[in-house]
Amino acid sequence: MIIQRKAQILMGSSNLENRTNSPFLTIITVCYNSSKTIERTLKSVADQDFDDYEYLIIDGGSKDETLDIVDRYRKVFGDRLKVISEPDNGIYDAMNKGIRMASGRLIGIINSDDRYEKGAFKTVADSYDNEKHLVIYGMMRKVQDGKELETVIYNHENLDNQMINHPTCFVTKDTYQDFGMFDLKYRSSADYELMLRLYHETDTIFKPVYSIIADFELGGMSGSQTGYRETLQLMKKYGTISSGTYIRKVLKSHVYDFVKGRKG
Numbered sequence: 001m002i003i004q005r006k007a008q009i010l011m012g013s014s015n016l017e018n019r020t021n022s023p024f025l026t027i028i029t030v031c032y033n034s035s036k037t038i039e040r041t042l043k044s045v046a047d048q049d050f051d052d053y054e055y056l057i058i059d060g061g062s063k064d065e066t067l068d069i070v071d072r073y074r075k076v077f078g079d080r081l082k083v084i085s086e087p088d089n090g091i092y093d094a095m096n097k098g099i100r101m102a103s104g105r106l107i108g109i110i111n112s113d114d115r116y117e118k119g120a121f122k123t124v125a126d127s128y129d130n131e132k133h134l135v136i137y138g139m140m141r142k143v144q145d146g147k148e149l150e151t152v153i154y155n156h157e158n159l160d161n162q163m164i165n166h167p168t169c170f171v172t173k174d175t176y177q178d179f180g181m182f183d184l185k186y187r188s189s190a191d192y193e194l195m196l197r198l199y200h201e202t203d204t205i206f207k208p209v210y211s212i213i214a215d216f217e218l219g220g221m222s223g224s225q226t227g228y229r230e231t232l233q234l235m236k237k238y239g240t241i242s243s244g245t246y247i248r249k250v251l252k253s254h255v256y257d258f259v260k261g262r263k264g
Helices: 006-018 040-047 066-071 074-078 091-101 119-128 171-179 189-201 225-239 241-260
Strands: 026-032 053-059 082-084 106-109 134-144 147-152 170-172 206-218
Touching: 026 040, 026 119, 040 053, 040 066, 040 074, 053 066, 053 074, 053 091, 066 206, 074 082, 082 091, 091 106, 106 119, 106 171, 119 134, 119 206, 170 171, 171 189, 189 225, 225 241
Parallel strands: 026 053, 026 106, 053 082, 134 206
Antiparallel strands: 106 170, 134 147, 134 170
């Protein structure tokens, strides 16, 4: 197997960060028991017409066939592929691990049930103009049960009301190093918190690309009432909604969960 434990990764991380022949892109996939979906993610990376990247798989200690499927792609990716498998503190903790390991100039994060469109890496590379603090993002196809529902792009100028398409985002390593990574106190909206922080509190440039970069599989915590309430919390923090509106919407959300017989 190609699994590397934490101690081995950390021993090599300084070499990754300091080598002169660093890749242009770092792609990160976080996963846990993702055997039903991860192959389409792996294939979408392997099918890119752009070779200057490294691919980091951050696994949470899967107990199904996830790592066996990843292993089948070792010959496809060669030494671009690096895998760490160990327990983590949730999806954003895993993403932060990947960011700390990354040696690329631009970092893209694609979950194990999503996939990149063909040509996405080249599109992103062509959009980069040596900006230090930069978020490139593009159009995203929403998919459910194998069916396309819609293709969308949410402009960063409306970030106070709507998160941009995170699966399409590529962020410079300098941005993470200078302004921080995902805040682990948010269980499902740390990506939104990060983008709001970058937009309101830093000189980061947001650059939209009007091409489809990724396909997003609907579902998961970000679409739940828990995720919705975290989003409301962030909107209140950044002044998009008033405290009164926040309280009303949160109470309504809890009532919805109660009626549906859900906790959270």
